[in-house]
Amino acid sequence: MTPDDLLSAYADAQGPDADAQARLMGRLAALGEPATVVPPKRARVGPWLFGAAVLAAAVALVWVVSPNRAQQVEDDRQSMAPNAATPSPVEGDATTRRPDAAPAQRTTPAVTPSLPQVPVETLDPPAPETSPAERAPTTRRAPSPRRKPAAPQTPAQVEPTDTLAAEATLLARVRGSLSRGDAAAALALLKTYDDTYETPRLAEEARALRTMARCTRDGPDEAAARAFTQRHRGSMFRAQVERACSPRSGQEKKSDGG
Amino acid sequence: MSVTGSTRSASDDALTFDQIYRAHLGFVWRTLRSMGVPESAVEDATHEVFVVLHRRWGDWDGRAKVTTWLYGIARGVARNTRRQRGRADRKLRAVHAQPPQDSDRFSRPDRHLDRADAARLLGEFLETLDPPKREAFRLCAIEGLSAKEAGACVGEKANTMSTRLRRARLAFDTFVRELQEASA
Numbered sequence: 304m305t306p307d308d309l310l311s312a313y314a315d316a317q318g319p320d321a322d323a324q325a326r327l328m329g330r331l332a333a334l335g336e337p338a339t340v341v342p343p344k345r346a347r348v349g350p351w352l353f354g355a356a357v358l359a360a361a362v363a364l365v366w367v368v369s370p371n372r373a374q375q376v377e378d379d380r381q382s383m384a385p386n387a388a389t390p391s392p393v394e395g396d397a398t399t400r401r402p403d404a405a406p407a408q409r410t411t412p413a414v415t416p417s418l419p420q421v422p423v424e425t426l427d428p429p430a431p432e433t434s435p436a437e438r439a440p441t442t443r444r445a446p447s448p449r450r451k452p453a454a455p456q457t458p459a460q461v462e463p464t465d466t467l468a469a470e471a472t473l474l475a476r477v478r479g480s481l482s483r484g485d486a487a488a489a490l491a492l493l494k495t496y497d498d499t500y501e502t503p504r505l506a507e508e509a510r511a512l513r514t515m516a517r518c519t520r521d522g523p524d525e526a527a528a529r530a531f532t533q534r535h536r537g538s539m540f541r542a543q544v545e546r547a548c549s550p551r552s553g554q555e556k557k558s559d560g561g
Numbered sequence: 562m563s564v565t566g567s568t569r570s571a572s573d574d575a576l577t578f579d580q581i582y583r584a585h586l587g588f589v590w591r592t593l594r595s596m597g598v599p600e601s602a603v604e605d606a607t608h609e610v611f612v613v614l615h616r617r618w619g620d621w622d623g624r625a626k627v628t629t630w631l632y633g634i635a636r637g638v639a640r641n642t643r644r645q646r647g648r649a650d651r652k653l654r655a656v657h658a659q660p661p662q663d664s665d666r667f668s669r670p671d672r673h674l675d676r677a678d679a680a681r682l683l684g685e686f687l688e689t690l691d692p693p694k695r696e697a698f699r700l701c702a703i704e705g706l707s708a709k710e711a712g713a714c715v716g717e718k719a720n721t722m723s724t725r726l727r728r729a730r731l732a733f734d735t736f737v738r739e740l741q742e743a744s745a
Contacts, residue, residue: 306737309683314703316680317594318587323604330608331582334615467579504579537705539587 315542324539325475328505332468470496470505477512486520511540518548525549578618581627582611588628588704589635595699596639606642610634625713628706632714686736690729693717697725698733 319327473496480489493513496503503509514531518524528548532541586607593606613634621630687695693715700711701722708726709719 306733309679309737310703312676312679313683313687314587314591315676316684317591319590319604319607323590324586327586327604327608328583331579331611334612336578507583537584539583 311542318539321478321543325471325478328471328508329468329475332471335467466500467504470500470503473499474505474508474512477509477516481512481516481519484519486516489516490520507535507538508540510535511538511544514544515547518544523548523550578615581614581631585627585631589631591699591704592632592635593639593642595696596636596643598639598642602642606635606638609638609642613638626710628704628710629713682740686733689736690732694725694729694732697722698729701726702730702733 473492477489477492477496480486480492489512493509493516496509510531514524514527517527525548528544531544532538535541538544589610590603590607593603593610594600598606610631614631621627687698690698696715697708697711700706700714701708706714707719708722711717711726712719712722715722
């Protein structure tokens with residue numbers, strides 16, 4: 304017996320048996336669908352925000368220390384140099400003031416020499432004229448990604464519980480037939496199940512029972528068991544299917560017959 | 562070395578209550594048993610865990626693993642159940658002790674015996690571990706949780722769980738080797 308066999312046997316022994324599973328499935332049907340639907344896992348935006356902030360900082364840094372920027376600053380300084388070298392007409396004698404120069408044009412360059420040359424119209428974005436109260440929502444923080452959206456409770460999301468109960472009941476009958484060794488009856492019930500429910504909710508259990516019924520009827524079929532376990536990895540019916548379809552089970556059936 | 566893969570069977574990205582119920586039924590059942598819920602009460606306790614899950618369904622925002630959530634609910638339910646049912650269960654066992662019945666009739670009794678023996682042997686091995694290592698081994702090796710997920714369940718760091726699991730696995734390897742030598 305391998306370590307995995309030990310663990311598997313322990314998990315089976317400590318877990319619910321088939322009857323308990325069937326009973327619990329029936330009780331699940333009584334619960335019905337919860338009123339709200341679990342939202343899908345939230346996308347983790349924290350790392351993206353952090354990355355975006357780092358990227359923005361890097362771009363800003365590159366812009367500040369870039370040679371073009373340094374050249375631009377140097378150009379600005381050089382363009383300001385004559386004004387700085389010559390005495391300011393504003394501070395000097397009023398008689399030296401050129402009549403065609405406005406005072407504002409004389410004073411503003413000394414205050415903002417390094418501002419980039421941005422067209423005036425871009426400084427004022429073409430925002431619609433709205434009152435501060437109307438603009439307020441645009442400045443609010445976006446809703447937190449962890450905040451749960453209000454899940455709409457539409458009638459389509461709430462499935463009727465009687466369908467699940469009927470499915471569980473029918474599969475319990477299938478299980479009963481298999482327990483009695485009547486694989487043909489079990490397969491007939493499963494055919495009814497397939498015909499009745501186009502989108503069954505207990506399809507996994509139905510497939511497990513069908514696989515076990517075929518192995519009971521036709522003999523061991525490890526490939527069928529393997530196909531089931533590959534399709535439903537981690538299924539709680541795995542151990543039952545494997546036991547029902549193992550060659551050892553078939554030998555035991557023969558020894559029963561002999 | 563997991564055998565159930567309960568956390569892998571349903572994607573956490575698109576879960577329905579029905580899927581969680583079916584995928585984690587065994588996990589909840591075994592967890593309750595490991596927490597000392599009497600055998601006669603474990604079915605009701607399992608159902609109660611899912612009733613709580615059903616009631617709080619809208620509270621889950623998907624940040625935690627569903628196994629972590631279920632483990633936390635199971636811990637509370639186990640505490641209540643032990644308190645309520647422990648005394649009654651002891652009386653019941655004293656009146657008529659019955660061997661556990663395996664209702665799975667698809668396989669032969671001797672095969673049952675093999676598996677039953679294996680389960681009993683592993684149960685005895687687990688009893689030799691101290692509780693923290695036992696729970697680490699149970700959650701990781703049997704239930705298939707990662708060390709991080711198991712740590713989230715019991716409120717420990719992943720590294721702590723890894724250390725416990727490594728020591729438990731060493732003991733398990735020794736146990737298996739001795740078992741194989743004895744049977745050879």
